[in-house]
Amino acid sequence: MKAVVSKAAWTGESLQESPLWGYALDGAEVAQLVDALRSFKNAGHDYRVIEAGEMQRSMFPLTGLSDLLESIRDELETGTGAVMLKNLPVDQFDDNDLAVIHSGISKHVGHIIQQAGGRVRSESRGHGKYIGRVVAEMSGTVPLNGKQANNRFLLHTDVCDAISLLCVKNDNGSVENGGSIVASALAIYNAMVAETPELVAELFKPVPRLWTVSKNLHCDIPVWKFYGEEMFTTQLTPVYTEVSQLLPHAPTISEKQVAAMNVLQEIGSRIGLKFSLEPGDCYFLNNHLAYHGRTGWDYTPTAPASRKLLRTWISPYNNRALPDEANYVDLWGSTSASVPRGRAHMSADDPETLKALDDCNKRVEELIHEGKYDYYDLYRDYDRFMSNIGRTVAVKADKA
Numbered sequence: 001m002k003a004v005v006s007k008a009a010w011t012g013e014s015l016q017e018s019p020l021w022g023y024a025l026d027g028a029e030v031a032q033l034v035d036a037l038r039s040f041k042n043a044g045h046d047y048r049v050i051e052a053g054e055m056q057r058s059m060f061p062l063t064g065l066s067d068l069l070e071s072i073r074d075e076l077e078t079g080t081g082a083v084m085l086k087n088l089p090v091d092q093f094d095d096n097d098l099a100v101i102h103s104g105i106s107k108h109v110g111h112i113i114q115q116a117g118g119r120v121r122s123e124s125r126g127h128g129k130y131i132g133r134v135v136a137e138m139s140g141t142v143p144l145n146g147k148q149a150n151n152r153f154l155l156h157t158d159v160c161d162a163i164s165l166l167c168v169k170n171d172n173g174s175v176e177n178g179g180s181i182v183a184s185a186l187a188i189y190n191a192m193v194a195e196t197p198e199l200v201a202e203l204f205k206p207v208p209r210l211w212t213v214s215k216n217l218h219c220d221i222p223v224w225k226f227y228g229e230e231m232f233t234t235q236l237t238p239v240y241t242e243v244s245q246l247l248p249h250a251p252t253i254s255e256k257q258v259a260a261m262n263v264l265q266e267i268g269s270r271i272g273l274k275f276s277l278e279p280g281d282c283y284f285l286n287n288h289l290a291y292h293g294r295t296g297w298d299y300t301p302t303a304p305a306s307r308k309l310l311r312t313w314i315s316p317y318n319n320r321a322l323p324d325e326a327n328y329v330d331l332w333g334s335t336s337a338s339v340p341r342g343r344a345h346m347s348a349d350d351p352e353t354l355k356a357l358d359d360c361n362k363r364v365e366e367l368i369h370e371g372k373y374d375y376y377d378l379y380r381d382y383d384r385f386m387s388n389i390g391r392t393v394a395v396k397a398d399k400a
């Protein structure tokens, strides 16, 4: 295994040198967004167009931003895979208008696809929807009963080509409280080749993950995959991988695979970028190249929306072809370049699959109530290791 040279292999430090990470929209660029929203409304459209997945680029014209939008698409697919815009006018509009603005920009980047939530299937987060809202609806380390919690997320990918998050609100936000982290998969790979080469091969072996449209509810693909001519894709889903171990037919994950995933998390949290989203920040991440995660945050039932993000799932118009293998088709629906994929192919939620998922969820919740399971139990050595070296991804104690 050799280290790779790629623009997509960045550290938190080098990402901040990218002109498209922290690109501050100026007054004229913000005015374009406001004009596009006005044009959308003047044509008689409203937020329901977004909910129906019927947003078209022509409904939200951004002619004056075409160069920037092209740069964003290029950066996502052939550059760092990470873009952060700042200064979106979140204080001027309500949530529905902001959803139109966020979807409008997203639609110029790619096809907006329906979102999925494998276990909890939270509709508020966006399961089955074209726009999601990331908020806390309960306190705890594990989301329950279809609700979102204020829990941390280890580094992971979402099952879509690209994700975009727009920060609407982040009261008392800091790196430790509702903080964000992004990390480059290829930079982690390079570091692991140098630091723990004996574990690298583990991440190229198939890893099961809960996947509700697959036979037996799991799909087994590697965390890392090189294919074609210098092509790469990653899929890292710590929770779905952990929950797959409760399914009757999923392969058992080896201790060495878990150790490799723990090292991946440790390196990612060390070399990735930790930051606190500010209202008006909007980032895009290519899930084939980069991971995202978050720290937990203080949750107050009387002010549940202290941290609020809008979320879109996007298949960029210039997205890559994926490995031409059955398990990738199973996961993505299509492995061809430049097509919408991900949740879009998941419309067949047959009763048998839903029952099996319900059984799995019931089992998870029973184990939680019996005190036998918590999120990330499978990776518990990661936390022990992190406490030895000084925790760089803070775990906020949840408060009732």
Ligand SMILES: [Fe+2]
Binding pocket: 156, 157, 158, 292
């Ligand atoms: Fe995510």
